[in-house]
Amino acid sequence: MSSPEPAVDIEDVEHRYGAVTALGPVRLTVPAGQFLVLVGASGCGKSTLLRLIAGFEQPSAGRVRVNGAQPVPGRGAGLVFQAPRxxxxxxxxxxxxxxxxxxxxxxxxxxxxxxxxxxxxxxxxxxxxxxxxxxxxxxxxxxxxxxxxxxNPLLLLDEPFAALDALTRERLQEDLRQVSAASGRTCIFVTHSVDEAVFLGSRVVALTQRPGRVALDVPIDLPRAGVDAEELRRAPEFTAYRAEVRSTV
Known part of the structure; x- marks a missing residue:
């Protein structure tokens, strides 16, 4: 019995801007329904990788597949940017x-x-x-x-809460967590906040400084059912995951 088609398959992808290699090589497979968070410092290639998945840019090397096909801008993925637009x-x-x-x-x-x-x-x-x-x-x-x-079965979010105040940001993180769980969509979320990454993700991938490569790929197994946001952030498991990701970033 064949395994189900992954929502996103990134095969040895590199991306260059002129002589500068911004990303790669990166290899990632994202199963359907997963909430993957890409975290890293500014300039590490997080948003570049998201644009490649959205089809806005083509990789300099390697291959990106969304539900088994080459991504096409405006199709196959919903997009939320830092500015609401x-x-x-x-x-x-x-x-x-x-x-x-x-x-x-x-x-x-x-x-x-x-x-x-x-x-x-x-x-x-x-x-x-x-x-x-x-x-x-x-x-x-x-x-x-x-x-x-x-x-669309895929939702891409590029630092959508970065410009908001801390309280609004935390409220929207909780809202997104609930909405994504209810919709069952595959989500790929870009952030430079370790706390946000661990709170939202069922999996966190940390990228190195440019050129961005996978430095850490860790599943996040937190007791989410029936647990409010403040209780989740106080959980010992949350603190441990946050320390692990922070030490890498």
């Missing part, structure tokens, strides 16, 4: 509705789906507000709802 001339609901339209959801079904998605990210009452009328943390929730609107 919402359309300011549309309402909150209009931004999510646009993603549903591109996903081929019939017009008559979109209002209910917009409501469901905004409810999922904790924004049940803001559909008719303009994007500039809500906070930065709420805008990132809208960006997440927009990414979830497209039924």
């Amino acid at each position: 919402l359309l300011p001339w549309k309402t909150v609901g209009g931004n999510v509705e646009l993603a549903l339209r591109y996903a081929g959801v019939p017009r008559e079904d979109r209002p209910a789906r917009v409501g469901e998605l905004l409810e999922r990210v904790g924004l049940p009452d803001v559909a008719n507000r303009r994007t500039w009328e809500i906070s930065g943390g709420q805008q990132q929730r809208v960006a997440l709802a927009r990414a979830l609107a497209v039924p």
Whole structure:
């Protein structure tokens, strides 16, 4: 019996910008449903690797496969960036509705789906507000709802909480943890925060300084069921994982 196709397969990938090797060689296999966090210092190639998985760039060497095929920009993966990148001339609901339209959801079904998605990210009452009328943390929730609107099995997140204050960041980390568990999607999350990596990931991969290579690849086995965020962060296992990742980074 053959093993299931991995969600992402990265085979000896290298990427260069001119004479500078930014990444690689890197070899990673990401099973479907896993929450993988890429962590490392600035400039280690985390975001470059994410762009290769999204299909925005092609590797200088090696091969990237998403669900068995070469990645195509805008297909196969939902994307959440550090900046929400919402359309300011549309309402909150209009931004999510646009993603549903591109996903081929019939017009008559979109209002209910917009409501469901905004409810999922904790924004049940803001559909008719303009994007500039809500906070930065709420805008990132809208960006997440927009990414979830497209039924792609893969979600890519490039430091989406980096510009937020600490309290908002922690609230959104917990929200994302719950949303990802409920959706069952494969997630690849980029961060330079060790605490964030251990809190979110079911697996953490730490990259070296440029050129980025895998320095640590560790599964994160934490008692998450029925455990709130503060209790999880106080767990001895959390402290041990954080120390292991921090010593590598």
